[in-house]
Amino acid sequence: MTCPSLAVSVHAGQAISRAADQRVNLTLADRPRQQGRDRLGNPVECTGSALRNLPVFAGDKEEGRRLDDLWQGLMQAIWLVVTLDADLVEISLRSLQVTLSALAFACLVAMPLAALLTVRRFRLRRSVIAVMNALMGLPPVVVGLVVYVLLSRSGPLGALGLLFTPWAMIIAQMIVIIPLIASISHQSLRDLWFEYHDLLISMNVTRWQKITTLLWDARRALLTAALAGFGRGIGEVGAIMIVGGNIDHATRVLTSAIALETGKGDFALALALGFILIALAIAVNLVIHWLGRTEREGRW
């Protein structure tokens, strides 16, 4: 029987606090079985996993369970990486493939859009910028639902057969990160445009040339925008779970695998995947910074 931790948290917490006060050394197996009630009011008995999310007061010989999970997760992460676990490699590569593809397409849309909004004056420009900024907080789950409806068999794009494929995940991620990249890009380009405005007008530069000049000269600032988009994309789970389906060997990525393992209660593996996800994100950032030659003397 599953044991909802919330129902027993008060009792369990009090029992453990008493044990800690009395300086009794407890192991997980020795923990007193706690009585509590589930949400329907039925009496339940719980130990172990029900206490997982509670702070554990440890004695001299025992480490906290949560710390233990972290440690196990770290060890498992190292083990998975060292042994080049086939499943791990597969889902990591799929994560990268989906996010980098979504990022590339999103940059192709968001950056020229930001440049156009910078150099072009039109009636609803400020409203468009305000909406774009607001969409930075677009809930991924809602995006996932909308894309699901559009791509589902009875939806307007159902004939494409993209639902539960990596393409659907790419589309969903694109929609989530485009406003973020466009907004950050717009901020950078606006500052540059303020600086360049008179010069470019004076040189009779065409609108297209203005856009390309701004995009090129602000490329390092735009790199930051792209990295922000990558960060949001690689850690995104709500939308891609809905449109991808988390299908093993098809649409499973790191974040959806973490969600799955957490649901199964294998926190150590979930944490291991989490550590790998963080390491991957940092590695990609470092590579892009290195390729972009940012933070070097004599560069912008």
Added chain:
Amino acid sequence: MVNQLFPLTVRGATTRHRGKTLVGPIDLDLDGQGTCVVLGPNGAGKTTLLRLLHGIARLNEGAITWACDQHAAQTSQAFVFQRPVMLRRSVLENLIYPLRIRGVSRSEARDRAERWAKRAGLGSMLDRPATFLSGGEQQKLALTRALIMDPQLVFLDEPSASLDGRATREIENILADTQKTGTRLILSTHDMGQARRLADQVIFMLGGRVHETGPAAPFFENPQTLEANAFLNGDIVE
């Protein structure tokens, strides 16, 4: 070189910002020879007049008529700003940029840029980021970038403001060389010494209007208005 932009005729030119008249109405006739210096106290409208003539400031009333059509006029002019605007690129790329946007091939643009950079004394710093140059070097680069397009008219808004004597002399040498090629210069300045050295013609502005205009020598020796006389004597003119 025959200057196709001139004579320039300005009639009733006025520019406003939020209902307030910044400059105008201006009536002016300029021919195509020598250097024209725009003088006047702060807020007289010198910069706005230059921007208006160049087309950066909006013309709300009146007309500015060049001897050639508007497009040819716009592409035959260059503007050097008081605070030089540096593209976030190297010195060489800053010089190549105006040529590339006019469709000059990259190799030819590079050759011309290197030639002009050497002429301006920037040859040893081609690969340096332009924003890392000193104020004088930036102004020289801005001037060279304007001249590389072979304009028939160059507007210079206080080109040597906040520069030391040596940098000012280098800028003036470049301007003197430019003038010999037939390029018309219209520059605003607060530096009376520079005005006397460079001017062939003077426009004295006060309160957003042209107060006095004419050849340089008679203006400096015997100005026609009390305000111009006071300005030349170093008195405060408002």
